[in-house]
Amino acid sequence: MQISKKTQYGLRAMVYLAKNFKRNKVFPLREISKSEDIPFDFLEKIILELEKSDLVKAKKGPNGGYFLACSPRKITAGDIVGALEKTKPVNCLICGRMGKCSAKSVWNKLEQSLKDALDSINLSELTK
Amino acid sequence: MQISKKTQYGLRAMVYLAKNFKRNKVFPLREISKSEDIPFDFLEKIILELEKSDLVKAKKGPNGGYFLACSPRKITAGDIVGALEKTKPVNCLICGRMGKCSAKSVWNKLEQSLKDALDSINLSELTK
DNA sequence: ATAAAACAGACTATATTAGTCGGTTATATC
DNA sequence: GATATAACCGACTAATATAGTCTGTTTTAT
Numbered sequence: 378m379q380i381s382k383k384t385q386y387g388l389r390a391m392v393y394l395a396k397n398f399k400r401n402k403v404f405p406l407r408e409i410s411k412s413e414d415i416p417f418d419f420l421e422k423i424i425l426e427l428e429k430s431d432l433v434k435a436k437k438g439p440n441g442g443y444f445l446a447c448s449p450r451k452i453t454a455g456d457i458v459g460a461l462e463k464t465k466p467v468n469c470l471i472c473g474r475m476g477k478c479s480a481k482s483v484w485n486k487l488e489q490s491l492k493d494a495l496d497s498i499n500l501s502e503l504t505k
Numbered sequence: 506m507q508i509s510k511k512t513q514y515g516l517r518a519m520v521y522l523a524k525n526f527k528r529n530k531v532f533p534l535r536e537i538s539k540s541e542d543i544p545f546d547f548l549e550k551i552i553l554e555l556e557k558s559d560l561v562k563a564k565k566g567p568n569g570g571y572f573l574a575c576s577p578r579k580i581t582a583g584d585i586v587g588a589l590e591k592t593k594p595v596n597c598l599i600c601g602r603m604g605k606c607s608a609k610s611v612w613n614k615l616e617q618s619l620k621d622a623l624d625s626i627n628l629s630e631l632t633k
Numbered sequence: 634a635t636a637a638a639a640c641a642g643a644c645t646a647t648a649t650t651a652g653t654c655g656g657t658t659a660t661a662t663c
Numbered sequence: 664g665a666t667a668t669a670a671c672c673g674a675c676t677a678a679t680a681t682a683g684t685c686t687g688t689t690t691t692a693t
Contacts, residue, residue, distance in 0.1 A: 378586075378619070380506060380594045382682065385608060392607040405638065419683050425640070438691030439637040454611045458506075466508045479520040480513060483582045483626055490622040491506070494615050503607055510651065533669065547652050553671070566660030567668040 384461040386415045387423045391457050394433065395449035395500040403435075403442035423461065430460035449504065455495035466491065512589040514543045515551045519585050522561065523577035523628040531563075531570035551589065558588035577632065583623035594619065 390409050397404065406424060410417040424443055427433045432452060433443045445452065458464065467484045518537050525532065534552060538545040552571055555561045560580060561571045573580065586592065595612045 378506065378508060378512075378590050378592060378594065380612065380615075381680090384506075385595060385597070388608045388611065389606070396607070407638085416683065418685075421640080422683085428640095435639055436691090437637090437639045437689080438693095439635095440692065441638045441690085443639085462506045464506060466506065467513055469513070478517070479524070479631055480516045482631065483516065483623070484508065486626065487508075487619065487622050490618045491615065494618040495611070498611055498614065503610065509649090535669085544652065546654075549671080550652085556671095563670055564660090565658080565668090565670045566662095567666095568661065569659090569669050571670085 378466070380458070381462060383419075383423055384458055386413070386420060387427060387461045388454065388457050389413050390415065390420060390424065391427070391432065391445075391452070391500060392503045394443065394445050395452075396504045398445055398449055398504075403440070403444045405442040408442070427457070427460055430456070432456060432460060445500075449500035452500045453496050454498040454500075454503075455492060458495050464488070464491070506594070508586070509590060511547075511551055512586055514541070514548060515555060515589045516582065516585050517541050518543065518548060518552065519555070519560065519573075519580070519628060520631045522571065522573050523580075524632045526573055526577055526632075531568070531572045533570040536570070555585070555588055558584070560584060560588060573628075577628035580628045581624050582626040582628075582631075583620060586623050592616070592619065 390413060393409050393413055394404060406420055407417065409415070409424075410420050424433060428435060428443070431446050434446050435441065435443050466487050469478050469481055469484060518541060521537050521541055522532060534548055535545065537543070537552075538548050552561060556563060556571070559574050562574050563569065563571050594615050597606050597609055597612060
């Protein structure tokens with residue numbers, strides 16, 4: 378029940394992009410890495426996943442960098458965590474094998490409130 | 506963000522004890538292990554942790570076994586998960602180092618709703 | 634041309650998880 | 664009081680996941 382460093386870094390990077398968000402402005406990874414004190418090589422992998430989930434876009438070449446794919450208001454913590462982390466608390470094999478599992482309702486409820494909590498927060502709120 | 510097998514096994518073992526709960530009745534681990542299809546040696550370690558958290562008690566020797574430390578109604582999923590799993594989603598080092606962390610409020614909210622969800626379920630409900 | 638930046642895949646080191654094994658201690662029953 | 668049963672305990676191992684590194688290729692503004 379721990380959030381990985383990957384996800385923590387990813388969320389912080391996204392908040393950085395949201396805080397400095399401005400139309401047509403891009404942010405090279407080096408800047409985010411330094412400013413947020415995240416290992417550059419690792420962040421590169423993370424931002425790539427975020428890009429594949431359509432949360433950020435990139436501009437290549439000199440003066441290139443990354444930027445949010447849409448307004449901070451429209452991106453939720455749930456979007457970001459969902460892109461970087463397994464969000465189902467369990468893969469209950471028992472449920473499949475035996476048709477029912479005494480613990481299933483617990484994990485279902487947990488998954489739902491986890492989702493609700495994260496979906497209720499958007500990036501714009503986190504910039505304040 | 507995954508619940509460990511240890512916790513899944515632990516919860517199922519506890520539900521087993523709750524389902525068959527009867528005053529002065531004890532359940533040898535072998536029985537729980539077979540019935541719930543949980544590796545015996547592993548379950549032994551798990552139940553020991555549950556005992557140290559005062560969720561179950563033991564009776565040693567022949568005809569011995571484990572039993573719930575109190576009524577199923579009084580034991581929550583939160584008690585069980587809390588005994589077996591790290592329940593804080595992050596140990597945000599940044600928060601300590603920089604005084605503030607842009608992501609902190611997300612993890613706090615997550616932790617709270619995780620706790621709320623699990624605390625709202627008791628063992629007695631899970632026996633139905 | 635060249636330099637800055639994104640993109641990509643393979644690799645390594647560390648930590649965590651899941652489980653095993655070999656024993657010791659307590660106690661009901663014969 | 665011997666014995667068998669079941670809890671208790673600590674050290675060990677195997678597998679997997681996490682966290683990061685390294686070496687390069689591609690794109691593009693200047």
